[in-house]
Amino acid sequence: MVTKRSSVDPIVAASSPNVAVRAAEKRGYAVPMDQDDRPGGRASGDGPPEPGPGGIALAERRRWARWQQRVSTTLDLIRANPTGRIALKIFISIAGALVVTLGIALIPLPGPGWLLVIAGLGIWAVEYHWARRLLGFTRRHVHNWTQWVKDQSLGVRFVLGAVGLVFVAVVVWLSLKYSLGIDLVARVMHYLATH
DSSP: OOOOOOSSOHHHHHHOTTTHHHHHHHTTOOOOOOGGGSTTOOOTTOOOOOOOTTHHHHHHHHHHHHHHHHHHHHHHHHHHSHHHHHHHHHHHHHHHHHHHHHHHHHTTSSSSHHHHHHHHHHHHHTTOHHHHHHHHHHHHHHHHHHHHHHHSOHHHHHHHHHHHHHHHHHHHHHHIIIIIOOOHHHHHHHHHHHO
């Protein structure tokens, strides 16, 4: 039997039994109803576990997981309808483009330019596989870089911080000079010469 590819992921469908499972079954997927064999699944008689020493962090992770499941289920419901799928793709494309464009415009200025570019990639990653891969690549390299910097001596970290500050100062100076016509170096030199 040949089945067409569905927008409902079978793994996600198994975690949201009310709607996504019915949609997957409707498209010809066999969805196991025994939820206890699933990783993280528990028997119906088990209650919530008692909070231990890390109970607050565990509760926060559970809340985050429930929130992610709700968002995933909502996105699956939207994608189940062809019109919803197109509308979601258009919305994600426009929202991601706006955030990335704003971030690129703010990169030369001191502020959250790169964070906005990464946030725009995160928005695009909801719908586009290439953005998901690029976001993963960026996360890995930023994590590796911060780990490398943490492993260095205080002197090396000080030099890296100074180089970063000089880089930001040069970017701000060049952006003010060429975009607004304000040459801060010339004005400071003129001020020092006249006073």
